[in-house]
Amino acid sequence: MVDALTGDVIGDPNELSTNEGKRAEEDNYLQEAANIDAALRSFSAVTQRAAKGGEGVERVTGQGLVFNPDPITSLATALTDNSPAVAFEPAYNEVNLLELAKFNNVVRLEGPWVAITDFEPPNTIPSTTADGVWTAKRGDNAFNDVMTYYHIDQSQRYIQSLGFTGIQARPIPADSDGMSGADNSHYVGPPIDRIAFGHGCVDDNEDADVILHEYGHAMTYHINPSWSGGDSRAIGEGFGDYWAETYSHSTPNGASFQADRVFEWDGTCPWGGRSVNVTGVQYDPDKNYGAHEGIGNGVQSDELWSTPLFQSFLELRGRDVPREEIDTIVLQSMFGLGAGFKMHDLAAAVVATAKQLHPQGVHSGIFQAQFEKLNILGPDGSVPTWPGGVDAAGAAVKR
Numbered sequence: 001m002v003d004a005l006t007g008d009v010i011g012d013p014n015e016l017s018t019n020e021g022k023r024a025e026e027d028n029y030l031q032e033a034a035n036i037d038a039a040l041r042s043f044s045a046v047t048q049r050a051a052k053g054g055e056g057v058e059r060v061t062g063q064g065l066v067f068n069p070d071p072i073t074s075l076a077t078a079l080t081d082n083s084p085a086v087a088f089e090p091a092y093n094e095v096n097l098l099e100l101a102k103f104n105n106v107v108r109l110e111g112p113w114v115a116i117t118d119f120e121p122p123n124t125i126p127s128t129t130a131d132g133v134w135t136a137k138r139g140d141n142a143f144n145d146v147m148t149y150y151h152i153d154q155s156q157r158y159i160q161s162l163g164f165t166g167i168q169a170r171p172i173p174a175d176s177d178g179m180s181g182a183d184n185s186h187y188v189g190p191p192i193d194r195i196a197f198g199h200g201c202v203d204d205n206e207d208a209d210v211i212l213h214e215y216g217h218a219m220t221y222h223i224n225p226s227w228s229g230g231d232s233r234a235i236g237e238g239f240g241d242y243w244a245e246t247y248s249h250s251t252p253n254g255a256s257f258q259a260d261r262v263f264e265w266d267g268t269c270p271w272g273g274r275s276v277n278v279t280g281v282q283y284d285p286d287k288n289y290g291a292h293e294g295i296g297n298g299v300q301s302d303e304l305w306s307t308p309l310f311q312s313f314l315e316l317r318g319r320d321v322p323r324e325e326i327d328t329i330v331l332q333s334m335f336g337l338g339a340g341f342k343m344h345d346l347a348a349a350v351v352a353t354a355k356q357l358h359p360q361g362v363h364s365g366i367f368q369a370q371f372e373k374l375n376i377l378g379p380d381g382s383v384p385t386w387p388g389g390v391d392a393a394g395a396a397v398k399r
Helices: 013-017 036-050 071-075 085-092 141-161 206-223 234-249 300-319 322-333 343-357 363-373
Strands: 058-066 095-102 106-108 113-119 172-175 187-189 195-197
Touching: 036 113, 036 187, 058 234, 071 085, 085 300, 085 343, 095 141, 113 141, 141 195, 187 206, 187 300, 195 206, 234 322, 234 343, 234 363, 300 322, 300 363, 322 363, 343 363
Parallel strands: 113 172, 172 195
Antiparallel strands: 058 095, 095 106, 187 195
């Protein structure tokens, strides 16, 4: 990818077509992701059925069981992947599955905003029913199918309720049992535009945080097709964490149970999850931040962006500002950035958007203060300067 104005190289095809998943060290899918023609062919039948107005498709409302957002948050208790099945029973919620495709008397988890399909190993055929009712629970991949469909579908409907009708507003293919069973998940960007979830340790899509984090990547690429370069990778990961955790915050117990942790349930696996409330670090405007990079004090680059967003969210909610107003500011600010943007560029856009949408409100001041705490913005929205500092070994640290 080349900047049309300057001629600078701003990204390569791999950078623009995939992300690192919920955690690092899963780069073996880059080559597979590059096989665009074969992938698009494999989706054609599914997306034709899933798209609105598909020929021969009847739209029906189904029912299924989900965790909302995950079993330990719902129950505010400790569980492990090996806990007895009876321990999970109170965590199941029966939900409506909207606008499913009924085709040749078979109801499929294919709708206007997500289509459950199979494109990565292992070969797991998507579940279907004759009556649109799914009764599967954890341990049966039909449950993972329903979790994936429900949480992506409701997220898109929420986005549209905010007035954004063009952010990933088409059925995204989702493989509920992919990644060759690894403990990771990933989104592959346009033109493939798909999501896959792994089942190592806790199945990734038993946790709505994982589902919504990966869907967050799809959102950023559809808001800004030039998403690349600069700090874009760390920002994309941080936004996905924000999008997941703000939804969890809206669910029962979500505002009180491990409220500053993302992936509460999936993070019970050895990788541990992430925080949206880090301290002891500072943003360095002279470097570019990639995804999942260690930046000192046990903090990852992703958390450098998610923290000020989510802490602003908490402070604003504490002042009775509706979730919808906060999310609208965050989404609106990401339009028009182009490529190669830095955290301070987007932070300034967030503050400016908050001022524009709520000129008499506290919104912009709270965002500004949270960005200043991590040196992402200087006073009055200025570009920050690096405060310096080294640790005992002489390595730069973000204090």
